[in-house]
Amino acid sequence: MALSLGLLATLSPLRAQDSSADPLPSWNDSTNKQAIVDFVKATTDLNKSTFVPAEQRIATFDQDGTLWVEHPIYSQIIYCLDRVPALVAAKPELKKVEPFKTVLTGDREAIAKLPMKELEKLLAATLTGMTIDQFTAEVKKWLADAKDPRWKHPYTDLTYQPMQEVLKYLRANGYKTYIVTGGGQDFVRVYAEGTYGIPPEQVVGTVGGTTYGHDKNGKPTLTKQPKLLLNDNNAGKPEGIHLMIGRRPLIAFGNSIGDEQMLEYTKTGDGPRLALLLLHDDAVREYAYGPAQGLPDSKIGTFTQKLYDEAKADGWLVVSMKNDWKRIFADDVVSGQ
Amino acid sequence: MALSLGLLATLSPLRAQDSSADPLPSWNDSTNKQAIVDFVKATTDLNKSTFVPAEQRIATFDQDGTLWVEHPIYSQIIYCLDRVPALVAAKPELKKVEPFKTVLTGDREAIAKLPMKELEKLLAATLTGMTIDQFTAEVKKWLADAKDPRWKHPYTDLTYQPMQEVLKYLRANGYKTYIVTGGGQDFVRVYAEGTYGIPPEQVVGTVGGTTYGHDKNGKPTLTKQPKLLLNDNNAGKPEGIHLMIGRRPLIAFGNSIGDEQMLEYTKTGDGPRLALLLLHDDAVREYAYGPAQGLPDSKIGTFTQKLYDEAKADGWLVVSMKNDWKRIFADDVVSGQ
Incomplete structure (x- = not known):
């Protein structure tokens, strides 16, 4: 009997969701961390009225400045x-x-x-x-x-470890994770699967048309055209989400005015919704260019005071890199700081 | 011990792939059926050189005339x-x-x-x-x-039972199934999940832009615009596959000249690839409008002799509704025939 119970434990699909392990070890025990965990529990517990079927669990993430470093240049x-x-x-x-x-x-x-x-x-x-x-x-x-001049690491090493944990935690709870980026869809798709575990079909980005044709050997080709189909910034983000996903996300995570409409679109959906804004306020471990850094408006960049006020008024969570995160990068990158 | 073995059998993830059950019971035991089963086995058996990792198992299906009735009018x-x-x-x-x-x-x-x-x-x-x-x-x-005038059934009942079995069989083997249709993406998304088990994010279709805005109560809206982004027919099919999926399919299934480029794009990829064309040659149980029906070219419709010849030359399978399929529809629809 002991043997068969052991086998059952090994096979049980519940094992991946072992609730005793901390799913977000790079986060400080803050109210923001608790809010993320509470939201996931509320939407995945069959016994709660806030339960959401797995196929509707869509989470969208901006990339530049939300999943990896965007400063001083994309x-x-x-x-x-x-x-x-x-x-x-x-x-x-x-x-x-x-x-x-x-x-x-x-x-x-x-x-x-x-x-x-x-x-x-x-x-x-x-x-x-x-x-x-x-x-x-x-x-x-x-x-x-290519290497980032400050950290002397490939750019794909400069992803935020706490965000990698959020991606994995959501996927372990049946969420489908998408990148919704102002960057080029074809560009981000090249590394998204290896870097974030996000497959090409779950990358929504600024995208142009292609033309189907044949090379000189008669093999089919797709050639990138300078014809813009979607500028995946601002209002283009909810438009791109509809184009590529066709469902309103339950969770959206951004860091700039380019994400404002995606966050609004997400948060105003029916039922439980979570909108998060990442505040770059850590001049030592990364960069500080959000509001309340004592900078003039012209230097604040794309996370303005107006966006901060909207977040507070509409119940979006503002995540502070300085206060909410134990570490910014994976340990081997930090050593290069 | 008997009890614990029983429990193990219930829990075992292998159960869904029980090889003794016929995964395609509505297909006659034809070479085409065997070719589909052989292809799935070849791409999912870790011990074969033809094995393909699950994340690359993409199968794309035309809808009108491939998954459901298109005749006499879409x-x-x-x-x-x-x-x-x-x-x-x-x-x-x-x-x-x-x-x-x-x-x-x-x-x-x-x-x-x-x-x-x-x-x-x-x-x-x-x-x-x-x-x-x-x-x-x-x-x-x-x-x-709405009801189809011939079968007196809702249009969503008029899906081909043998194709429903192919969709389920592929999904049970780790394939992601997509619709790639000349029809409207937003239109097909409304019923694809309930009708085919295909979620909205796996429907690629002819699609126009939307505009993000707000209604008079300030709630976000997406309004459909008459601006065409993708005509998902002919060359538009591989272009749409790249736009929405970003990977070349392993399997593609179509029935008309509108699917020619998708089938060509799929079949010419590296490694194992399967292209299938459905021939409408069953005037009794459905309609006969493919080639070799004794019809003049002008009445053949969208599956031309040229397409048939290309299929034969390039190793695509031509599936005959008349010869390969035991039944066309689910049993409750047939009774209305």
């Missing part, structure tokens, strides 16, 4: 800048044309000042015109080589 | 036609305007002759301009009331 923009030398080598006439001319100087300040129109040319030239297979290969190569 | 077009009286009641000035004027006559032959430009006006007027919630409620109401 990793995808660094990718585009890093692609310029190869681009100019292939088409030398670009050397004298903006924005490539400025990018080639390496002068970060001048690059930061490029007008939006020139930046769009850079994005179009580095993110479209090639096949999906070529693009994926280029991004993989870059990710393997 | 159900969604009937929905649009049925909406016209309510539309004209709300906007009486439409009564004298084409295509509404002709639709109101109820003259099927005249309606069938409406030019594409007029049909597009009909689609725009009945499928856009309302919120997603309003649209979903209208479609649900229609599905509950």
